[in-house]
Amino acid sequence: xxxxxxxxxxxxxxxxxxxxxxxxxxxxxxxxxxxxxxxxxxxxxxxxxxxxxxxxxxxxxxxxxxxxxxxxxxxxxxxxxxxxxxxxxxxxxxxxxxxxxxxxxxxxxxxxxxxxxxxxxxxxxxxxxxxxxxxxxxxxxxxxxxxxxxxxxxxxxxxxxxxxxxxxxxxxxxxxxxxxxxxxxxxxxxxxxxxxxxxxxxxxxxxxxxxxxxxxxxxxxxxxxxxxxxxxxxxxxxxxxxxxxxxxxxxxxxx
Amino acid sequence: xxxxxxxxxxxxxxxxxxxxxxxxxxxxxxxxxxxxxxxxxxxxxxxxxxxxxxxxxxxxxxxxxxxxxxxxxxxxxxxxxxxxxxxxxxxxxxxxxxxxxxxxxxxxxxxxxxxxxxxxxxxxxxxxxxxxxxxxxxxxxxxxxxxxxxxxxxxxxxxxxxxxxxxxxxxxxxxxxxxxxxxxxxxxxxxxxxxxxxxxxxxxxxxxxxxxxxxxxxxxxxxxxxxxxxxxxxxxxxxxxxxxxxxxxxxxxxx
DNA sequence: TATAAAACCTGACGGAACTGTAGGTTCAAG
DNA sequence: CTTGAACCTACAGTTCCGTCAGGTTTTATA
Numbered sequence: 001x002x003x004x005x006x007x008x009x010x011x012x013x014x015x016x017x018x019x020x021x022x023x024x025x026x027x028x029x030x031x032x033x034x035x036x037x038x039x040x041x042x043x044x045x046x047x048x049x050x051x052x053x054x055x056x057x058x059x060x061x062x063x064x065x066x067x068x069x070x071x072x073x074x075x076x077x078x079x080x081x082x083x084x085x086x087x088x089x090x091x092x093x094x095x096x097x098x099x100x101x102x103x104x105x106x107x108x109x110x111x112x113x114x115x116x117x118x119x120x121x122x123x124x125x126x127x128x129x130x131x132x133x134x135x136x137x138x139x140x141x142x143x144x145x146x147x148x149x150x151x152x153x154x155x156x157x158x159x160x161x162x163x164x165x166x167x168x169x170x171x172x173x174x175x176x177x178x179x180x181x182x183x184x185x186x187x188x189x190x191x192x193x194x195x196x197x198x199x200x201x202x203x204x205x206x207x208x209x210x211x212x213x214x215x216x217x218x219x220x221x222x223x224x225x226x227x228x229x230x231x232x233x234x235x236x237x238x239x240x241x242x243x244x245x246x247x248x249x250x251x252x253x254x255x
Numbered sequence: 256x257x258x259x260x261x262x263x264x265x266x267x268x269x270x271x272x273x274x275x276x277x278x279x280x281x282x283x284x285x286x287x288x289x290x291x292x293x294x295x296x297x298x299x300x301x302x303x304x305x306x307x308x309x310x311x312x313x314x315x316x317x318x319x320x321x322x323x324x325x326x327x328x329x330x331x332x333x334x335x336x337x338x339x340x341x342x343x344x345x346x347x348x349x350x351x352x353x354x355x356x357x358x359x360x361x362x363x364x365x366x367x368x369x370x371x372x373x374x375x376x377x378x379x380x381x382x383x384x385x386x387x388x389x390x391x392x393x394x395x396x397x398x399x400x401x402x403x404x405x406x407x408x409x410x411x412x413x414x415x416x417x418x419x420x421x422x423x424x425x426x427x428x429x430x431x432x433x434x435x436x437x438x439x440x441x442x443x444x445x446x447x448x449x450x451x452x453x454x455x456x457x458x459x460x461x462x463x464x465x466x467x468x469x470x471x472x473x474x475x476x477x478x479x480x481x482x483x484x485x486x487x488x489x490x491x492x493x494x495x496x497x498x499x500x501x502x503x504x505x506x507x508x509x510x
Numbered sequence: 511t512a513t514a515a516a517a518c519c520t521g522a523c524g525g526a527a528c529t530g531t532a533g534g535t536t537c538a539a540g
Numbered sequence: 541c542t543t544g545a546a547c548c549t550a551c552a553g554t555t556c557c558g559t560c561a562g563g564t565t566t567t568a569t570a
Contacts, residue, residue: 097355107342
């Protein structure tokens with residue numbers, strides 16, 4: 001097999017960087033079927049096969065499945081819809097890329113949180129991660145129920161600001177776990193609520209708060225939003241927290 | 256099943272957006288095993304299960320495999336190495352992202368080419384795509400054999416410049432297919448070679464050309480580079496092209 | 511030329527994270 | 541009491557190979 005353009009499968013594999021198993025597989029499925037020594041059954045690859053493999057790898061690179069590639073190779077006139085499929089694959093890649101970027105951002109945020117906080121209760125952590133995951137869906141919810149520009153503004157908050165809110169939220173969660181059981185009018189409890197609300201206000205800004213307050217949303221839709229962002233608290237804790245908040249609001253109204 | 260925190264699998268699926276079949280799967284593999292009605296065998300999901308699912312989805316989002324997630328759920332003290340695995344996954348995501356971006360760039364280039372040229376011989380097209388694919392490997396080759404800064408400069412050429420070279424290359428390939436068979440000293444052939452060389456020079460710039468000419472690389476290594484970028488020409492065409500180039504060079508020296 | 515080592519062959523199984531299907535049981539409403 | 545929707549289990553299939561296992565052919569060496 002020393003000829004200049006006849007290769008054994010091993011040589012061909014070496015030359016192209018494609019594993020022998022993969023070449024077997026491509027042969028088996030009809031993608032790349034080289035000549036065969038009829039007595040021994042050994043495969044004999046030629047220059048033509050390099051070109052074919054190149055085609056295959058290129059199409060794979062562009063995102064085609066091997067199955068589709070098989071069809072494309074057989075039908076010679078495939079330049080017709082190439083453009084269309086290309087833009088389709090481009091779209092798919094774009095989505096994939098966005099997903100990846102979101103994950104990367106989430107990891108960055110979690111890492112930072114761990115850095116600052118040391119250790120974080122896992123339930124809380126997962127609530128945060130989950131809400132990062134569904135940030136897009138939440139945004140869609142917002143756009144359906146609130147004016148789109150507000151939603152837009154919310155989603156444009158800097159990473160910095162989001163990180164700060166994360167920390168506040170974690171702080172809240174920790175304190176809730178500590179203070180749970182005390183009466184809602186306990187000054188410590190009320191202080192905690194105050195701090196949390198202030199941080200939220202600082203994040204949202206006055207205008208947004210006002211708009212949000214003015215918007216009335218149906219119970220069912222609220223339910224839907226809550227499904228998107230389940231809380232890290234047990235039902236009892238959540239109940240208690242709600243009561244504490246209501247109490248705080250009432251006090252504020254009295255002033 | 257109208258209770259507020261007990262759900263049938265259908266309701267749970269609706270609520271969480273995870274398909275019934277997947278929930279079955281998670282149950283089967285031990286990831287999320289809800290209560291079961293002992294007589295009917297129907298699954299009964301509770302609030303707790305939402306939290307668990309949230310954990311699962313979060314960890315998946317961060318890049319963990321279901322297998323690992325299964326272990327993480329059981330072992331409560333997993334915050335220990337979280338940081339390490341997170342940065343690991345971050346790396347992986349970064350690589351993935353780069354791969355995707357390369358594919359996207361390739362598609363853009365191909366699309367543009369199709370736009371400008373109308374239709375392109377598939378062999379040539381695939382040569383181009385293949386060389387985009389292996390641009391990194393080619394760069395590594397360069398860095399091994401030529402000074403790193405030259406390689407760097409080459410890979411920093413703008414997309415614009417690359418597109419232009421693509422077109423020139425395609426032009427060359429078309430003409431080669433047309434002119435093949437004519438004697439190498441035919442003026443049309445020589446004109447084609449000239450045009451191509453000039454375009455290459457324009458792309459590379461004088462300094463680079465000079466450096467490239469000064470560098471001598473072993474035959475074996477050249478072979479390696481050629482394996483990376485197989486030509487769209489048949490052996491005969493390639494042979495003829497080489498001769499035509501040599502003739503052109505000689506003529507240039509005579510001047 | 512005999513023999514050992516390397517390369518090659520086919521065939522089957524595995525795996526990651528699901529999805530699909532078939533055939534049967536249970537539930538909710540009319 | 542019936543009907544249709546929802547649910548159950550169990551098995552198979554998907555993609556693109558990696559990894560044996562057990563046998564044959566080629567190549568290198570003694």
